[in-house]
Amino acid sequence: MAEAAGVAAEFFASNRARAARAVLDQVVLPGEELLLPEQEDGEGPGGAGERPLRLNAGARSRVRVVCGPGLRRCGDRLLVTKCGRLRHKEPGGGGGGVYWVDSQQKRYVPVKGDHVIGIVTAKSGDIFKVDVGGSEPASLSYLAFEGATKRNRPNVQVGDLIYGQFVVANKDMEPEMVCIDSCGRANGMGVIGQDGLLFKVTLGLIRKLLAPDCEILQEVGKLYPLEIVFGMNGRIWVKAKTIQQTLILANILEACEHMTADQRKQIFSRLAES
Amino acid sequence: MRGGPSGGARRRAGLSMAAERKTKLSKNLLRMKFMQRGLDSETKKQLEEEEKKIISEEHWYLDLPELKEKESFIIEEQSFLLCEDLLYGRMSFRGFNPEVEKLMLQMNAKNKEEVVEDETVELDVSDEEMARRYETLVGTIGKKFAKKRDRANYEEDENGDIKPVKAKKMFLKPQD
Numbered sequence: 001m002a003e004a005a006g007v008a009a010e011f012f013a014s015n016r017a018r019a020a021r022a023v024l025d026q027v028v029l030p031g032e033e034l035l036l037p038e039q040e041d042g043e044g045p046g047g048a049g050e051r052p053l054r055l056n057a058g059a060r061s062r063v064r065v066v067c068g069p070g071l072r073r074c075g076d077r078l079l080v081t082k083c084g085r086l087r088h089k090e091p092g093g094g095g096g097g098v099y100w101v102d103s104q105q106k107r108y109v110p111v112k113g114d115h116v117i118g119i120v121t122a123k124s125g126d127i128f129k130v131d132v133g134g135s136e137p138a139s140l141s142y143l144a145f146e147g148a149t150k151r152n153r154p155n156v157q158v159g160d161l162i163y164g165q166f167v168v169a170n171k172d173m174e175p176e177m178v179c180i181d182s183c184g185r186a187n188g189m190g191v192i193g194q195d196g197l198l199f200k201v202t203l204g205l206i207r208k209l210l211a212p213d214c215e216i217l218q219e220v221g222k223l224y225p226l227e228i229v230f231g232m233n234g235r236i237w238v239k240a241k242t243i244q245q246t247l248i249l250a251n252i253l254e255a256c257e258h259m260t261a262d263q264r265k266q267i268f269s270r271l272a273e274s
Numbered sequence: 275m276r277g278g279p280s281g282g283a284r285r286r287a288g289l290s291m292a293a294e295r296k297t298k299l300s301k302n303l304l305r306m307k308f309m310q311r312g313l314d315s316e317t318k319k320q321l322e323e324e325e326k327k328i329i330s331e332e333h334w335y336l337d338l339p340e341l342k343e344k345e346s347f348i349i350e351e352q353s354f355l356l357c358e359d360l361l362y363g364r365m366s367f368r369g370f371n372p373e374v375e376k377l378m379l380q381m382n383a384k385n386k387e388e389v390v391e392d393e394t395v396e397l398d399v400s401d402e403e404m405a406r407r408y409e410t411l412v413g414t415i416g417k418k419f420a421k422k423r424d425r426a427n428y429e430e431d432e433n434g435d436i437k438p439v440k441a442k443k444m445f446l447k448p449q450d
Contacts, residue, residue: 066348076348089358212361214361221368225369229364
């Protein structure tokens with residue numbers, strides 16, 4: 001918090017755009033303007049002295065940069081819309097890479113392509129209304145299931161859990177979900193099985209758990225047979241052989257958000273003993 | 275040299291007042307097709323110019339500043355999927371749900387192995403082999419589409435391959 005306050009003071013005092021390179025992994029605030037490496041000429045804190053000599057100055061400015069969640073393009077300027085740490089990913093082949101803000105929030109805003117867990121709240125004609133935790137329930141066509149036809153309706157009841165993907169998600173329209181991919185296969189989407197436990201966590205924790213090198217999940221997977229479904233909307237569904245095991249699992253996942261690696265190790269070793 | 279205007283002016287000057295009044299026909303009448311023949315070049319030009327003026331005045335155009343969106347090098351993307359290489363959201367451990375476990379391997383391996391896969395893809399049948407195989411098919415398929423009368427022209431040679439007989443009927447010019 002002290003860090004954020006310091007940054008805020010500095011930002012509002014100088015009221016000047018900072019270079020994106022210079023604030024990587026630092027806190028950025030909504031309303032702040034960032035300068036991409038191509039725009040830094042003389043404006044950034046580095047100044048002209050530090051800049052290496054460029055041979056292809058003209059070609060440089062055409063590098064494409066992707067601005068992810070938490071950033072917004074406004075003309076040629078890059079503005080911050082969320083509070084959090086600025087992250088950057090180097091590009092795979094050419095381009096300027098991806099910038100985004102790693103923020104902590106609980107409110108979910110539907111994004112096209114996201115896999116989420118929804119609860120069916122209503123069946124009306126040929127669409128289901130699904131609560132996904134957004135500002136508006138999403139619609140889900142009964143034809144958007146694997147193998148579904150007009151004759152062969154999927155067996156979906158009110159109250160069922162649905163794991164699906166957004167195909168339409170923007171600020172002006174009702175979000176729309178589907179449970180098939182572009183090839184018409186389910187790929188694990190559809191109604192999530194019976195029983196189990198659904199609980200909500202912050203959106204940041206979901207991303208932390210789904211990161212490719214997440215130690216928590218590797219540890220959890222060693223405990224006992226279990227199944228987990230993660231929705232990008234902050235919902236987690238867990239199921240194990242017994243209710244007790246399911247509850248332990250849910251508690252671990254919920255608690256590990258604010259634990260250090262050592263604390264986690266302790267808990268996992270204690271669980272392994274019991 | 276343009277003799278038209280000066281010649282016309284001279285002629286008009288020579289005409290009497292009464293005659294001038296008589297020749298003054300309305301513009302609309304002069305514009306008619308049958309009147310065009312008798313017109314001299316000056317009045318013709320005048321009429322054409324007027325017509326052009328009317329047409330250009332009646333043209334519609336939008337009184338707006340030019341909208342020119344500059345090509346931007348910043349692309350907006352609101353999904354974390356692209357940024358963080360997140361794993362597939364369904365997981366199963368220690369054989370709880372074998373179906374999901376299989377799916378998990380498949381979906382999570384997709385990101386990593388894509389590069390490797392491209393290299394291992396090899397052609398089962400080389401292009402040359404394919405061409406050779408189709409070579410023999412030309413005759414067989416050709417026979418299928420040939421008319422009954424022409425079918426006799428297809429003969430089997432010593433290899434068993436069917437080939438069209440080359441002799442073509444054509445017009446022979448008589449010698450005289």
